[in-house]
Amino acid sequence: MALVFDRQREHRLLVLPALFHEANNMRRHTVEVMRRLDLSGIDSFLPDFSGCNESLQSLDTQTLVGWRAAALAAAAYFRATHVLAIRAGCLLAPPALPGWRYAPTTGTKVVRSLLRARMIAAREAGQAESIEGVSAIARIEGVDLAGWPIGAAMFSALENAVANADSRQAAIDQDDIGGGGLWLRAEPGEDAEQADMLAALVAMGMLEP
Amino acid sequence: MTIEPAKEPVVAREPAVEAELAPARSAVDALLRDILRDVLALEADLVAAFSGETGLFGHLPELDSMAVASLFTEMEDRLGIIIEDDDVDGEMLETYGGLLAFAQVKVIIGHTDGGASN
Structure with missing residues (x-):
């Protein structure tokens, strides 16, 4: 399953979410960024990994290799031109896909x-x-x-x-965004300015001629 | 006319020496408040008002075990320290003063070891 903003546009972004407890903290923020990208003319796709959210599979049978394969399959299925990987999602990003790693962790x-x-x-x-x-x-x-x-x-x-060192993705650090990382928060939150900034950085990179 | 060396003003040398030691106590305090502001999603002025007696774990319902774990990981990153299992006890987590004292000791140890965290 996946949450998508798809109007069959030219610019298509695969979004790989933060994992485990950070996934909960970052979910709303992640979708807020996707909403902004939609307004900028960019389609985006947020897949659920097996064992997460509404998946029918159990989490304890999942493997990192399996999730990496799933990310690659999702990129092909949605015909993604770029990827935005968030936090531990950076560990899953297909190396050949250009894009960004936001606040990558190990x-x-x-x-x-x-x-x-x-x-x-x-x-x-x-x-x-x-x-x-x-x-x-x-x-x-x-x-x-x-x-x-x-x-x-x-x-x-x-x-x-660790994230693939040979990947074609540039790092976006929290200092580039400003404010405190939302994954750190004890309870899920949102920050419109941070969502604006992250979406703007990605949109500028995707839409530049 | 000559100036006798002995009559030149003696400039305090402590600041120059201090710069080569671990980050000043006040710098650790400021960093720790920044991290707590991010974790607790509080306004900066509220966190600035934390005193040594301000209660943390067990006093703030949102500061559960996962939030404390995230707090420690961030402290390790930003302060360049390593927090061991045995370091974690009720006392260091109970109040802001306890956590700050712990962080300051760890920062000094880390610098004595030549930055073990890297």
Whole structure:
């Protein structure tokens, strides 16, 4: 499934969303950027990865390789001319597709945040858990991290995952946008100025002759 | 006419020495307030009014375990520190003063180790 703004226009943008807890924080903001791009004459496509949102598949059987293949398939299916990858979505971006990585993060950081959230919750509940101990089990059995059931293969792949260094995507850092990153927020929020800025940077890049 | 060296004003040298040490306490304080502003989505003046006794984890309902984990990851990035499992306890998370004291110690250790986070 995918959320799309499709009027069969020339400029077609595949949007790869932030993952796990950041996906919730960033969803509305991501779609706000797509709305602005629609007004600028750009079609955009936000696929749901298997195991996420309304997918019929379970998250714990998904793999990073599978998600990368899905991103590539989505780019072909929607005939994307460019890609905008957000946060951990940058780990999935097809390297040959030109475009942008917004505030890219690494798999190591994604896993570390999730493991830490689990550890803090466990300690609050009076159970002593260590990141190293949980990681060792997760690599073999998979693990439930902050409510996200992550399989062993996904966990192991994420631990070392980085965005493809040979990709044709330029980085957009949060300093280019201004304000604090919305993925950091404890609760989902929105910021019209940030959405304006991100959409403007992407639109300028896509529409320039 | 000559100027005797001994009579030249003695300029305090502390600032020059300090520049080579870890970021000043006030810089860590400012960075930490910036991060909390982003995490809690508060106005800058509200975060500027945080005192050492301002309650954090357990006092602000939105600051749950996932939000604290994001806060730590961001502190590691922006302050250039590494936060270990054993560092995390109720005391350092309970108040702004506790978190700031923790961050300042970590920044000094990080610089003594030659920037272990990289």
